[in-house]
Amino acid sequence: MEKIIIDCDPGIDDSLAIMLALNSPEVEVVGITIVAGNSPCELGFKNAKRVLKFLGRLDVPVYVGADRPRVREYVNALDTHGSDGLGESFLPEVPDQMIPDLSAAEFMSQTLKGGDVSVIALGPLTNLADIIDRDREVFLSIKRLVSMGGNFRSHGNCSPVAEYNYWEDPDSAKVVFNAMYEAGREIEMVGLDVTRKIVLTYDILDEMKRKNPVVGDFVEKITNFYFKFHWEWEHIRGCVINDPLAVAQFIDQSILSGFSAFTDVETLGISIGQTVVDSMGFYRKESNALIYTKVNEKAFWDLFLPRILGIKGESNE
Ligand code: BDR
Ligand code: CA
DSSP: OEEEEEEEOOOHHHHHHHHHHHTOTTEEEEEEEEOSSSSOHHHHHHHHHHHHHHHTOTTSOEEEOOSSOSSSOOOOOHHHHOTTSSTTOOOOOOTTOOOOSSOHHHHHHHHHTTSOEEEEEOSOSHHHHHHHHHOHHHHHTOSOEEEEOOOSSSOOSSSSSOOHHHHHSHHHHHHHHHHHHHHTOOEEEEOHHHHTTOEEEHHHHHHHHHHOHHHHHHHHHHHHHHHHHHHHHHOOSEEEOOHHHHHHHHHOTTSEEEEEEOEEEOOSSTTTTOEEEOTTOTTOOOOOEEEEEEEOHHHHHHHHHHHHHTOOOOOOO
């Protein structure tokens, strides 16, 4: 069983990713760390607890990290995820949940030291850049680093060229990509090129409701708003669920494929947050990123659906 930390900003699709990870026997979620992204940190913490409560897994520790990006002003994505960060499902808050004194970076630093823990990052990379500031060696002991973020040929989702997680904190993303370069390692980039293919449709949601009404209702509650947002902005009848794809690829490496390339992140100007992927080797630099470009959609759904539908689900009331 592979040990993982999920660094996230829940967030609708983050929640689906947590559900997938906690119902996957291949991984042990040793902790969830929160970063300011879709939701401000405190809300992200509460939402992680709401999901854990539904899963009956409040034993999984949740730590809170950076409450703002490294340099830029913080801009939340509650326009996409709803005012409560969970699609305006307004699930009741889980009582008696205190934010631990240990910060996300402190928890990660302690936990990563052994070299047997991987990180799946589903939000801006601020917490990871913080670890690099604290202790680069500890950062480099991450076993596998899978990040949902960036884009290669696909257009952006919050500017013409930038994906949200890296646009939110491009400076941290740059620090992380550069640290991987200096160490001769690769970050696995699960970007919009592949996540855009993972569309939860009304048909799939209906099937989920039919097969497991408890889980189906929960998913419907948190995605309803997301469906409407996608119709308005992307003109699709369904919603792109980015984050679970990163978890799925961590578990089954045959779901995505791509190529290795030196990659940097723009931190200024109109292309701020854009991943600059040197697919042609102009810079003559060793690769620091595995850029996923192809996705076996069927393999994703075959992994995702039975696992999500296997969840018993506890009342959040
Ligand atoms: C990413 O940004 C957020 O809206 C999602 O949770 C995902 O991590 C997609 O650009
Ligand atoms: Ca996210």
